[in-house]
Amino acid sequence: MNEAPRQGSSARPGAGERLFGRAVPRLEDAPLLTGRGRFVDDVQLPGLLAVAFVRSPFAHARIRAIDCEGARGMPGVAAILTADDLSPLLTSGVVAGAMPSAAIRHEVYRPVLARDEVAYAGEAVALVVAVTRHQAEDAAEAVLVDYEPLPAVADGRAALAPAAPAVHARLPDNLLATFDFHYGEVDAAFESAAHVVRAEFDLHRGGGHSMEGRGVVAAPDPLEDRLRVWSSTQTPHALKAALCTLLGRGEDDIFVSVPDLGGGFGPKLVTYPEEIAVAAVAAHLARPLKWIEDRQEHFLVSTQERDQHWRMEMALEADGRIAGISGALTYDIGAYTARGLNVPYASGMMLTLPYNVPSYRLDIAVALTNKAPATPVRGAGQPQATFVMERLLDLAAAELGLDRAEIRARNLVRAEQMPCRKPLKLRGGTDLVLDSGDYPATQSAALEQAGWAGFAARKDEARAEGRAIGLGLANYVEGTGRGPYETVTVRVTRQGRIRVSTGATAMGQGLQTAMMQIVADHLGADPANIDIHLGDTAEPYGFGGFNSRQTVVAGASADAAARAVRHKVLSVAAHKLGVEARALDIAGDLVVETGGGNRSLTLAEVAVAAQGIAGFRLPGIDTPGLQATERVVIDDMAYSNGCAVAEVEVDRATGGVRVTRLAFAHDCGVMVNPAMVEGQLMGGIALGLGNALFERMAYDEAGQPLTTTYADYLLVTSAEMPEVAVSHTESPTYLNALGVKGVGESGVIPMAAAIASAIDDALDDLGVRVLHAPISPQELRAAIRAAGGGAR
Amino acid sequence: MSRETFRLTVNGASYEVTAPDRKTLGDALREDCGLTGTHLGCEHGVCGTCTVIVDGRPVRSCLMFARQAEGAQVRTVEGLAKGDTLHPLQQAFIDAHALQCGFCTPGFLMLIVGALEQDPDMTEEDLAHVLSSNLCRCTGYASIARAALAAYPRPAPAAE
Numbered sequence: 001m002n003e004a005p006r007q008g009s010s011a012r013p014g015a016g017e018r019l020f021g022r023a024v025p026r027l028e029d030a031p032l033l034t035g036r037g038r039f040v041d042d043v044q045l046p047g048l049l050a051v052a053f054v055r056s057p058f059a060h061a062r063i064r065a066i067d068c069e070g071a072r073g074m075p076g077v078a079a080i081l082t083a084d085d086l087s088p089l090l091t092s093g094v095v096a097g098a099m100p101s102a103a104i105r106h107e108v109y110r111p112v113l114a115r116d117e118v119a120y121a122g123e124a125v126a127l128v129v130a131v132t133r134h135q136a137e138d139a140a141e142a143v144l145v146d147y148e149p150l151p152a153v154a155d156g157r158a159a160l161a162p163a164a165p166a167v168h169a170r171l172p173d174n175l176l177a178t179f180d181f182h183y184g185e186v187d188a189a190f191e192s193a194a195h196v197v198r199a200e201f202d203l204h205r206g207g208g209h210s211m212e213g214r215g216v217v218a219a220p221d222p223l224e225d226r227l228r229v230w231s232s233t234q235t236p237h238a239l240k241a242a243l244c245t246l247l248g249r250g251e252d253d254i255f256v257s258v259p260d261l262g263g264g265f266g267p268k269l270v271t272y273p274e275e276i277a278v279a280a281v282a283a284h285l286a287r288p289l290k291w292i293e294d295r296q297e298h299f300l301v302s303t304q305e306r307d308q309h310w311r312m313e314m315a316l317e318a319d320g321r322i323a324g325i326s327g328a329l330t331y332d333i334g335a336y337t338a339r340g341l342n343v344p345y346a347s348g349m350m351l352t353l354p355y356n357v358p359s360y361r362l363d364i365a366v367a368l369t370n371k372a373p374a375t376p377v378r379g380a381g382q383p384q385a386t387f388v389m390e391r392l393l394d395l396a397a398a399e400l401g402l403d404r405a406e407i408r409a410r411n412l413v414r415a416e417q418m419p420c421r422k423p424l425k426l427r428g429g430t431d432l433v434l435d436s437g438d439y440p441a442t443q444s445a446a447l448e449q450a451g452w453a454g455f456a457a458r459k460d461e462a463r464a465e466g467r468a469i470g471l472g473l474a475n476y477v478e479g480t481g482r483g484p485y486e487t488v489t490v491r492v493t494r495q496g497r498i499r500v501s502t503g504a505t506a507m508g509q510g511l512q513t514a515m516m517q518i519v520a521d522h523l524g525a526d527p528a529n530i531d532i533h534l535g536d537t538a539e540p541y542g543f544g545g546f547n548s549r550q551t552v553v554a555g556a557s558a559d560a561a562a563r564a565v566r567h568k569v570l571s572v573a574a575h576k577l578g579v580e581a582r583a584l585d586i587a588g589d590l591v592v593e594t595g596g597g598n599r600s601l602t603l604a605e606v607a608v609a610a611q612g613i614a615g616f617r618l619p620g621i622d623t624p625g626l627q628a629t630e631r632v633v634i635d636d637m638a639y640s641n642g643c644a645v646a647e648v649e650v651d652r653a654t655g656g657v658r659v660t661r662l663a664f665a666h667d668c669g670v671m672v673n674p675a676m677v678e679g680q681l682m683g684g685i686a687l688g689l690g691n692a693l694f695e696r697m698a699y700d701e702a703g704q705p706l707t708t709t710y711a712d713y714l715l716v717t718s719a720e721m722p723e724v725a726v727s728h729t730e731s732p733t734y735l736n737a738l739g740v741k742g743v744g745e746s747g748v749i750p751m752a753a754a755i756a757s758a759i760d761d762a763l764d765d766l767g768v769r770v771l772h773a774p775i776s777p778q779e780l781r782a783a784i785r786a787a788g789g790g791a792r
Numbered sequence: 793m794s795r796e797t798f799r800l801t802v803n804g805a806s807y808e809v810t811a812p813d814r815k816t817l818g819d820a821l822r823e824d825c826g827l828t829g830t831h832l833g834c835e836h837g838v839c840g841t842c843t844v845i846v847d848g849r850p851v852r853s854c855l856m857f858a859r860q861a862e863g864a865q866v867r868t869v870e871g872l873a874k875g876d877t878l879h880p881l882q883q884a885f886i887d888a889h890a891l892q893c894g895f896c897t898p899g900f901l902m903l904i905v906g907a908l909e910q911d912p913d914m915t916e917e918d919l920a921h922v923l924s925s926n927l928c929r930c931t932g933y934a935s936i937a938r939a940a941l942a943a944y945p946r947p948a949p950a951a952e
Contacts, residue, residue, distance in 0.1 A: 025886055032894025033882040035829020035869040039895065042828040134812065211833045211841055211929050212895045262831070262895030263929050295834040508893025508930050675889045682932030683892065710838035710927070718933035719924035747932075 019517040019525055020738075023675035026513040027527065028506075037260045040215040040232040041292045048217070049078055051278055051291035052136035054126035054143045055300065056118035059370040059703025060152035060167070063116055063145060066126060071142040076135030080143065081281060082126045083115035089280040090246050095273055098238065099340025099427075103177040108168060108368065110336040112246070112273045112280075118147070119168055119335035120370050121705055122300030127277050129289060152370035152703040156307055156332030159367040167335055167368040174368040176333055177341055181348045183423035184359025189324030193315035197395040201312065202772040203384040203752075205305035206695035208377050209715060210507075212262020213293035214302060216275045218282035227283055229256045234269040235544035236535045237503050242271045243279050251540065254279075258535035264507030265687070266377040267302045269546040270338045299708040303339075304697055306332045306374035308347065308384045314392045320400050320407045324359035325352060325392070331366045332374065339375035341366060345427055346479070347381035351389050353422065353432075353477040354439055354641065355411040370703040376546065378687055379748040382478060387773060390474040390753035394760060395769070404757065405447055408475060412439040419734075426637065434477065434639045436731045437667050443475055443643040446665035449725050450645035459761070468650040469660070470764070472757025473643060474750035480668075480742025481552030481638040481735070485631040487539050488557035490519060490565045492626035494611070496589045496604030498523050498530045500561075503542020504554035505535035509744060510676040511550055517672050518555050518738065522562035523569070524586040524603070541631065548640075548742025551672055556632040556736040564628035568621050572610045573601050575620025638733040638741035642666030644685075644750040647722075648758040652789055655781030657693055657759060659722040667729040669741035677743050678726055684747020685724060690716045692752035696774050763789070798862045802827060803871030811858055817851075818842040820858035821868060829869040829898050833927070840926030843899040843906070844868050850906030869898035872905065881905060881943040888939035892930035899926050904940045916946040 031037050068080040087093060094109035114125045126143050130136035151165030158164055159174040167174045190196060216231040227249065233239050233256075240256040243249065261268070274291055282289040293302065312327035331344040348362045397407040413420050415438035424432040447453070455471045462469045488502040500519050504511060512532040520530055535544070543549075566586065573591040574581040583595045592600045603626075609619050610626045618624055647661040664681060671677045694714040698706040707713040732739025756770040759780070766787035772779070797810045802825055809824040818835075821827045821844065833841030835854045842853040845867040872879040881901055884890070891897045900923075907922045908914065914922070923937055 023889075026889070028894065029886045029891060030878075032891055032897055033869075033878065033885055033901070034873050035827065035898055037829070037894050039828075039831065041822075041832075044826075044828075134814065209929055210893070210895070211839060211927065212831065212893070260895075261893060263893040265929065295836065508895075510892065679889050679892055679931060679935065682934060683930045684932075686932040687929070709836055710834055711836075715927050715929070717924040717927060718920065718937060721933050724932070724934065 017525060019520045019527065020672060021670065023673055024513065024517060024527070026510045027516055027532065028510060028512055039212055039260045039262050040217060040230050043217045043230050043259065043290070045219055045288045048288045048290055049129050049131060050133040050136045051289050052128045052133065052140040053124040053274065054128065054140045054145065056114065056121060056123045056125055056147070058118060058147055058149050059121045059154065060150040061118050061147035062150060063114065063118065063125060064148055065146040067144040068126065070144070071128065071139040074135065074139045074142060076131035077128065077139045078131070079129040079281065079285060080126060080139065083111065083113040086113055086277065086280060089284050091248050092246055095242060095271055095276055097337045097340055099342050101177065101341050103179040103341060104337065106171050106176055108176070108336045110273050110338060110373065112276050117169055120372050121703060122297070122372060124273060127281060129281065129285065154369055154371055154699045154701055154703040156330050156367040156369055157309055159369045160330065160365060167370050175365065176337065176368050177366040178364065179341070180361065180363045181424065182361045184324065186324045186326050186359040186361040189359045190315045190326065193323050194318035195316040195396065195399050196313055197392060197399050198313040199391065199395060199771055201310040201388050201391065203308045203310070203387055204696055204774060205377055205383065205691050206697040206713065207299065207302060207304040208265035208267035209298070210263030210265050210268065213295060213298045214268060214272065215292040216278045217288065217290045218279040219288035220283050220286050222286065225253065227254045227279060229254065229279055230259055231256060231275055232261055232268060233258060234264045234505055234507055234546060235271065236505060236537050237542040237544055239271050239275055240537045242276060246276050247280055247283065256537045258505050261507045264545060266380065267304070267375065269544065270303050270375050296708050299713065300705055301372055303373050303375040305343065305377040306334060310388050312388055312392060314396055316396050316400065320396065320402050320410050322355060322357050322411050325357055326361045328363045331364060332369050333366050334369055334371045334373040336373045338373040342427065343374060343376055343381040347385040349424055349432065350382045350477065350479065351385040353434065354413060354475045356413055371699055378684065379745045380547070382476070382745065382749045383688065383691060383752055386474060386476045386749050387753040387756065391756060391771065394757050405443065405452060405473060408443060409440055412443065412475065414440060430635055433636055435636070435733045435735055437639065437641045438731065439475065439641050442641055442665045442667055442729060445727050445729065446473065446643035446645045446663045449665065449727055450647065450661070450663035452645060468652055468762040469647065470650065470758040470760065470762025471645060471647050472754045472759070472761055473645045474753035474757060475643045476641065476746070476749040478548065478640040478742065478746045478749055479637045480548035480640055481634060482547035482549040483553060483634045485633045486543055486550060486554035486557055487541050487629060487631045488554055488561045489539065489627065489629040490558065490561040492565060492569060492603050492607045494604060494607050496602050496607060499533065500530065500558065501533040501536040501539065502554050502558070503536055503539055503544060504550040505544040507545050509680060510673065514551050514672045514676065515554065515558050518558045519562040522566040524588050526588045529589050548744035551740055552638055552736060552742050553634055555672065555738055555740055556634060557630040559738055560632050561628040561630040564630065565626055568610065568626050569603065569606055571620040572606050576601060576609055632736070634735055636735055638669060638735050640666065640668040640741045640743055640746055642746055642750065644754040646754040646758045648755060648762055650759055650762040652784055655777035655784060657775065657780065659689060659755060662722045662724045664724060665727045666746055667731050668743035668746060669733045670730050670739035671728065672740060674728065677728065680743045681726055681747040682724065684745060685751060686716045686721060688748035688751025689720060691748065691773060692755040693774055798859060800825060800858065800861055800866060801864065802866045802868060809858060813857065813859055815858045816854050817844070817856040817858045817861050818853035821853060827868050827870050831895050831898060833896065840903060841896045841899040843902045843926065845902050845906040848906070849910060850903045867902070869901055872901060881939065884939040884943040888935045888942060890931060890935040890939035896926060896928045900928065900936055908944050916941065919946060
């Protein structure tokens with residue numbers, strides 16, 4: 001099934017050739033390759049002023065006073081505003097987070113600007129407007145803020161200790177929420193278990209680190225009394241809604257658009273205080289303003305994922321079948337809620353999914369700390385859950401003397417169980433149902449590709465040469481296609497062009513191309529005749545990009561809208577030509593006869609006819625125009641699955657780990673574009689490799705960030721990437737007409753688990769167990785020494 | 793902060809720039825020359841997104857002051873294609889699916905073009921080493937390496 005991506009710009013098909021399912025070239029590429037991309041920092045407007053923020057150097061402090069006088073007189077400075085200055089411009093001083101939950105005990109929404117207290121290093125306390133960015137930054141440095149430092153806490157478990165410093169002085173404790181997942185007879189399962197394995201896991205994940213940081217441009221339009229906002233966001237509709245609410249404006253008074261996005265990876269799905277502040281001040285000053293996040297700000301204030309501490313146990317029958325899983329998760333969410341509890345919720349919900357687990361109990365405690373707010377980063381809690389589950393299975397395999405693949409095969413959800421209802425609820429309360437897939441077959445495909453069966457001999461040979469190599473595996477399930485819907489409008493313009501607009505928002509994954517492929521086959525199959533407008537907030541209902549959802553939900557709506565428009569095109573043309581609609585087809589920009597006739601109409605002619613003529617009946621249609629808007633509602637999620645098998649070599653003297661090969665078998669349903677699917681996997685794999693071995697956003701005990709450059713915080717480069725063999729299987733989901741599932745986060749999910757398993761295997765003579773990530777050489781070297789390896 | 797006027801030569805055209813001494817070449821290309829194809833990723837010299845070619849060498853334009861490029865030949869991504877004809881490396885990026893969001897792409901293009909013009913005989917191994925100088929968060933790099941090798945085929949390593 002290993003289908004190499006079909007490549008080549010000559011792949012542009014002629015009329016009638018299907019585009020869906022093929023590795024056609026991307027519509028996005030040519031402008032991006034020639035310097036004609038339009039990213040938010042490329043937006044230039046007459047009179048544009050630059051914004052810089054004054055940010056707290058302390059993780060926790062009371063603000064006694066802010067003195068802006070000296071700074072106001074500096075060259076180029078147009079305005080400096082504090083929270084008090086901003087207050088009359090806004091209906092509320094905080095950005096209310098999405099995702100309400102009854103479990104949340106304290107309301108800790110992010111202030112647009114901090115007024116009395118800062119709760120993490122980097123929190124904004126004032127906004128400076130100047131002619132140039134240099135001048136704005138100079139003045140920001142000259143703003144004198146009188147801080148009274150307060151005790152800070154920077155560790156989730158420490159924050160929940162009885163005498164812990166308060167993260168917010170006004171709150172009685174730092175426990176943001178507790179909730180649980182619970183089904184089946186857990187206690188009974190452990191009482192009667194043949195085997196029980198136990199472990200604690202410390203799992204960190206760092207930031208999003210899109211190569212483009214965040215940024216916003218806001219420009220008041222005095223002629224129309226509107227505010228135009230360009231933002232590097234994954235969710236323009238959410239931003240528009242927040243701006244309308246906080247600025248007290250109507251829906252037609254604010255227009256948000258998303259330029260080319262230089263990567264998202266999760267943090268850009270949140271609406272940020274900076275976006276609100278810049279827009280409010282632009283409207284107030286009646287001047288266009290631009291703020292572009294620099295990399296240090298990205299480290300300090302863009303949301304990140306965060307440490308999870310798991311204390312877990314698994315009960316097993318004598319034959320290796322899982323009887324129950326029980327434990328507790330402590331989650332560090334940072335100083336404020338920006339996306340509710342959805343990361344720990346996803347972790348707890350996803351833990352057991354690939355396997356048949358008869359009983360499960362997880363108690364989750366969410367702690368506030370004096371750190372930047374935590375929200376989803378690509379994977380959104382699923383990589384950590386996968387790490388815990390897969391490592392428990394490896395411990396169980398060792399306890400029972402079973403092969404690691406065999407214990408998984410005995411527990412995986414089987415193809416004949418599909419659709420498989422799990423005794424778990426999605427966050428909206430609907431039952432969790434695994435829709436499709438053959439998980440054991442996917443695992444087998446990965447094992448075969450990796451040479452699992454013959455590896456023991458290779459490992460022995462290597463060990464005889466003094467090299468420690470190991471092989472590890474991890475299965476995953478990815479929840480994709482979060483509903484309820486995304487809007488898509490398809491219209492044939494009077495020029496005969498096909499215009500597709502949607503609230504779905506590109507982050508670089510090739511969404512324009514995917515939407516084009518879905519629409520094109522119904523409407524002439526000519527990519528050059530199709531214009532795609534993404535992130536369109538003129539449409540009132542939309543969500544945007546997160547949760548590997550857009551090809552699924554926007555794809556379903558695009559397919560339905562294109563079918564509806566095709567029907568109208570053929571009805572009008574049939575009326576004009578005096579033939580049956582079924583005797584017609586659309587080829588390129590022509591409607592042609594298929595049954596031997598050679599008459600044709602251009603799409604432009606059909607579109608002009610379809611708008612109607614005053615005083616005449618519509619030509620063959622009941623509603624005017626060649627347009628359809630669809631919002632296909634899909635409440636259930638589509639579950640992609642896969643298996644990663646990683647091979648590593650461990651340097652026992654240094655603790656260094658090199659991933660040498662990776663076999664990745666996966667199933668994301670029907671693929672719209674196999675080359676783009678492979679691109680999504682490869683990028684996810686690189687991020688997962690970083691999470692496994694390199695990426696750590698470190699803070700000291702006082703909440704000071706320690707890693708704020710790429711010299712300290714290591715991203716994977718091409719040198720660390722292993723050879724990767726990908727194999728695709730396509731099990732269509734019944735949840736949408738296209739049979740597609742999402743794949744945007746698949747690559748990242750199993751990586752740390754598979755690499756940890758491989759390291760254990762490489763060091764199995766020492767009995768080293770990797771129970772944390774990222775796995776630094778220092779930590780691994782210490783573990784090797786503690787296990788008696790390498791006396792030095 | 794003194795502001796001075798000087799000229800930059802970019803892609804063969806001359807631009808008058810009035811900027812303070814501390815303005816980087818990257819900022820001047822974007823703001824004063826209107827060449828926004830060069831992107832700034834980290835502004836501390838690690839990610840390589842802002843790479844341009846100065847007098848034949850790939851350079852991080854966030855680490856060079858604009859004034860330092862006075863009198864030099866600067867080349868940016870806007871200068872790679874000849875009219876509608878893409879540079880072979882640009883075409884190879886399309887064919888190999890070597891870009892996703894495209895933000896780091898101009899830096900990779902200028903890095904590869906600059907490095908191979910400087911050392912046309914570099915081996916595949918050398919080229920792999922060069923590619924590790926820039927960061928990409930989308931692609932996982934393999935497709936970028938494929939594109940570079942397609943545009944600049946390297947002789948097979950000599951048999952030992």
